[in-house]
Amino acid sequence: xxxxxxxxxxxxxxxxxxxxxxxxxxxxxxxxxxxxxxxxxxxxxxxxxxxxxxxxxxxxxxxxxxxxxxxxxxxxxxxxxxxxxxxxxxxxxxxxxxxxxxxxxxxxxxxxxxxxxxxxxxxxx
Amino acid sequence: xxxxxxxxxxxxxxxxxxxxxxxxxxxxxxxxxxxxxxxxxxxxxxxxxxxxxxxxxxxxxxxxxxxxxxxxxxxxxxxxxxxxxxxxxxxxxxxxxxxxxxxxxxxxxxxxxxxxxxxxxxxxxxxxxxxxxxxxxxxxxxxxxx
Numbered sequence: 246x247x248x249x250x251x252x253x254x255x256x257x258x259x260x261x262x263x264x265x266x267x268x269x270x271x272x273x274x275x276x277x278x279x280x281x282x283x284x285x286x287x288x289x290x291x292x293x294x295x296x297x298x299x300x301x302x303x304x305x306x307x308x309x310x311x312x313x314x315x316x317x318x319x320x321x322x323x324x325x326x327x328x329x330x331x332x333x334x335x336x337x338x339x340x341x342x343x344x345x346x347x348x349x350x351x352x353x354x355x356x357x358x359x360x361x362x363x364x365x366x367x368x369x370x
Numbered sequence: 371x372x373x374x375x376x377x378x379x380x381x382x383x384x385x386x387x388x389x390x391x392x393x394x395x396x397x398x399x400x401x402x403x404x405x406x407x408x409x410x411x412x413x414x415x416x417x418x419x420x421x422x423x424x425x426x427x428x429x430x431x432x433x434x435x436x437x438x439x440x441x442x443x444x445x446x447x448x449x450x451x452x453x454x455x456x457x458x459x460x461x462x463x464x465x466x467x468x469x470x471x472x473x474x475x476x477x478x479x480x481x482x483x484x485x486x487x488x489x490x491x492x493x494x495x496x497x498x499x500x501x502x503x504x505x506x507x508x509x510x511x512x513x514x515x516x
Binding site: 255257258260261262264265268299327328349350351352353 | 389390393394395396397398399400401402404405408429430433492495496499
């Protein structure tokens, strides 16, 4: 059962997505801000991180940079989640170290495809 | 929104912030409608499927409107008109989502199924949050989005 760390500040959306992922067979860890996400990534070493980018305390771009600069966590794929859909946002997320990018509102099938692709890439690495 | 949004080179932070704020409850509506569709199907509550699907479709349409009207093309000087257009196009449908969800909760869902009722309450909460964000947007009385 792959472990996914979900970093999302909106309570309702965090619970909702956690439940949907749990139903699909994932073990889900939850963080409500970027700093908590970094801390949990370091202590729990999840297989993948779903990172909202607009977060309190430490935003997702900063958290992703920190995790990707730390040898202990740089191998964890980060999938950026954001309501931003502007041209260049994908590049911004990738430049911060995120491995892929998806936009809200989340379409679960599309998100699961991306999660499974990243998990497969990680298992081959 | 945190500094991450403001740090995006070439972005228009105010437009991005409003779009983010509006799409967040829509994400909740779509997600909880998805959960409820799965549960209603599993429980054989087929009378709930069409209304829930309409709620989810309605939320997706609102997301499309918001992305289209509050897109890259919006210049700062045109922001108020764009926000007014979003309000005009979305507030009524958002209130409709609240009403549909409450109707489902009160008239259709089995009152003894606490899990279904709880998730409908979450869905209604997201729809109310969306309407509450739309209501204070400027109302200039102009034409809606094309």
